[in-house]
Amino acid sequence: MKISIFGAGNTLLSDEGFGVHFVRYLQSRYDFPENIDVVDAGTMGMLASGFIENYDYVFIIDVVEIKDKPGTILIYDYDDIRLNKMPAKLSPHQIGVQEMLLMCDIRGVSPDNLKLISVVPESMTIGDSLSKTLKNCLKEVENILLKELESLNIPFYKKSIN
Template sequence: MKTLIFGAGNLLLSDEGFGVHFIEYLQKHYVFPDDVTLYDGGTLGIMVCHMLEEADQVFLVDVIEAKGEPGDIYRYEKEDFMLGKLPIKMSPHQIGIQEVLALSEIRDRCPEKVTLFGIIPASYEAGAELSPLLAGKLPGLAELVVAEITAAGSPVEKC
């Protein structure tokens, strides 16, 4: 099973870059098997459609605008995207993941399993570092994603 871990975000706007920082965190702390791809999707939106379509399983990590407190992490599955049940708009770099997945679905190339881990940002201030609150969320989310990948049959090693 080909797995894609896709981090989205803008590194110049503090917490907006959470998904990209997440990919960097995984690269520093884990060794993944060949069937798992870590991808810094930045703010590319529709330009990375092919990356999603080549995977069987996708984990998306991005900031979201949703009810809750900064640092709250929400999990959404493909059905939430495709049925329009997401009561949120993801970060400002839209055209977003929802539109990319809809396009892939129309082309009959959307992966079977798509999971979004969305986190509410604490800051959109200019700067390349995460707020301390969101930086502190990286290890726990990494453990969760790694556990799911390992459970699906792709062993991941900690550095």
């Protein structure tokens, strides 16, 4: 089973870079087996589709710009995205998740399963660090993702801190 953990975002716009900050955080804390790719996709847009094509499971971590309390975590599955049950634009860096998945569908290389774990940003100002609110979300998103991996019987190994 091939799995992609895909962090998207622009790290020059504070909270907009949450997905990238998250995958870096995850990589600093865990080792994963070879069948799991942890990807810093940044703002690659359509070029990032290669990191979701032909995977059995894809977990996309990104922000979602909706009117809700900053730090709110929302989870969408593939059907939510296909049936437009989520905001049309998630964040400013997009060509969106929807467009990328549509291209994968057209080419017949869509992932079998996909979850978008998204967080409502607090600040989208110029800056290379997360707001305190979103820094506090890193652990919660980590817990959500690790529970998903556990449900799939996927091993992961906490790195020892020397």
